[in-house]
Amino acid sequence: MNSVRIGFVIDPIAFINPKKDTSLAIMLEAQARGWTVFYMELKHLYLEDGNAKAIMHAISLSDDPKNWFKITGTETGNLGTLDLLFMRKDPPFDTEYIIATYILEKAEEQGAMVINKPQGLRDANEKIFTSWFPQCCPPALLTRSGDAIRDFLKKHQKIVIKPTGKMGGKSIFVLMNGDPNVNVIIEEVSKNGKEYVQVQKYIPEISKTGDKRILLINGIPVEYGLARFPSKNDHRGNLAAGATGKGFELSKNDRWICSQIAPSLVKKGLLFVGIDVIGDYLTEINVTSPTCIREIDKEFDINIASRLLDLLHKNSSK
Numbered sequence: 001m002n003s004v005r006i007g008f009v010i011d012p013i014a015f016i017n018p019k020k021d022t023s024l025a026i027m028l029e030a031q032a033r034g035w036t037v038f039y040m041e042l043k044h045l046y047l048e049d050g051n052a053k054a055i056m057h058a059i060s061l062s063d064d065p066k067n068w069f070k071i072t073g074t075e076t077g078n079l080g081t082l083d084l085l086f087m088r089k090d091p092p093f094d095t096e097y098i099i100a101t102y103i104l105e106k107a108e109e110q111g112a113m114v115i116n117k118p119q120g121l122r123d124a125n126e127k128i129f130t131s132w133f134p135q136c137c138p139p140a141l142l143t144r145s146g147d148a149i150r151d152f153l154k155k156h157q158k159i160v161i162k163p164t165g166k167m168g169g170k171s172i173f174v175l176m177n178g179d180p181n182v183n184v185i186i187e188e189v190s191k192n193g194k195e196y197v198q199v200q201k202y203i204p205e206i207s208k209t210g211d212k213r214i215l216l217i218n219g220i221p222v223e224y225g226l227a228r229f230p231s232k233n234d235h236r237g238n239l240a241a242g243a244t245g246k247g248f249e250l251s252k253n254d255r256w257i258c259s260q261i262a263p264s265l266v267k268k269g270l271l272f273v274g275i276d277v278i279g280d281y282l283t284e285i286n287v288t289s290p291t292c293i294r295e296i297d298k299e300f301d302i303n304i305a306s307r308l309l310d311l312l313h314k315n316s317s318k
Contacts, residue, residue: 004035004313006084007056007112009100010289013039018068022293023088024061029305031061038082039069042089042096045079045103052079052106079103080110083316087114087121088289093165097288098122113316116287117269124268127164127198129285132264136257136282141199146186149199153177158202161189174202205279206230210246212277213292214254217308219262224249224300226292245292247299257282272308 010016010023018024027037038056045054058073079085087104089097101118108114123129130137141152142164153159153175162172173185190197210227228243250258254277261282265273274290276283293304 004030004033004084005038005082006030006035006086007038007040007054007079007082008086008088009040009042009045009104010086010088011090012041013059013069016068018063018065020291020294022291023086023289024068025293025297026086026305026308027059027061028063029303029309033309037061039071042100045100047103047106050106052103052110053077054079056082078110079107080112082107082112084312085112085114087116087118090289091126091166093125093288113312115271115312116273117271120268120270121287124270124285124287125164126284126286126288127162129287130282133257133260133282136260137200138203138278138281138283139201142196143199144190144193144196146183146190146193149186149190149197150182152199153182156201160200160202161185162198163189164196164198200283203278203281203283209279211243211283212248212254213290214250214258214275214277215290215292215296215304216258216262216265216273216275217304218271218311219258219266221250221255221258222296222302222304222307224296224302225254226295226299245295247296253280261285271311 008023008027016024030037037059039059040054040056053076055074055076057071060070060072062068085104085107089100101121104114105118108118128142131140131142139156141148143149149161154177157177159175160172161175171189173189175182175185210229212225212227214225215222225248226245227248228245230243257275257277261275270287272290274286274292276286296302297304
């Protein structure tokens, strides 16, 4: 490819946090290479007569927390004309998200390399996909049954319960056996038994080692990650929920977990993935819009976006 056209499907760019946003980091790296960068939201994608199309906004970017983007032009056309197309719309992973992956799958058929692969996004729910690697995970349960959750809680005494389609620590609760709020929390998270929820044994090591984010590019882990420590007033290891981050070098066990999941990630076309590890256990596999590039880059003076785009450029040029 001589002149690379790269697109990003993301949430409204005007409302991102430019100091922390991973999509912006990748966009800035693409722009630094002289590539043409396009920005889209879900509402800009559509199918017409079997063709995947979009309203695509060409943008210029700067690493300025007060003025990080400017739309320089707009074109309406086939998504297949893009060389690379990132799908980084944040959850909720709902029907609208799934429909968007169908459009992106058409774009893939028509010439664009989509990251991550649309079929892979549909196959690998971020909360549930860990169940394919039970050797890496804490005791876990996926269910709609309140009775089953209460039995699980009685067995393990302290558990985490979370919905399957949200992000950023939203609607995640820690339950202790005997807590008078157990029933109402189960009812709320499962929508009175109408929706599946993911339940895991609570891992106390989160207070010592944090909730570790590890990034993988084509199944190969970046050698450094970001451990997120819950605030004193919260149990969640999510930066969006007030956790603080500290860099770390991957341990032998971290690398073992990566080796267990890497073949499946590569097979599904999940080229850029962020996993969460607490203590010795894998807790989530984030495939929709993995974050923490900017924090890890800053702490260790590396350029993860450059590694990612090197790989994609090489593969899309074949």
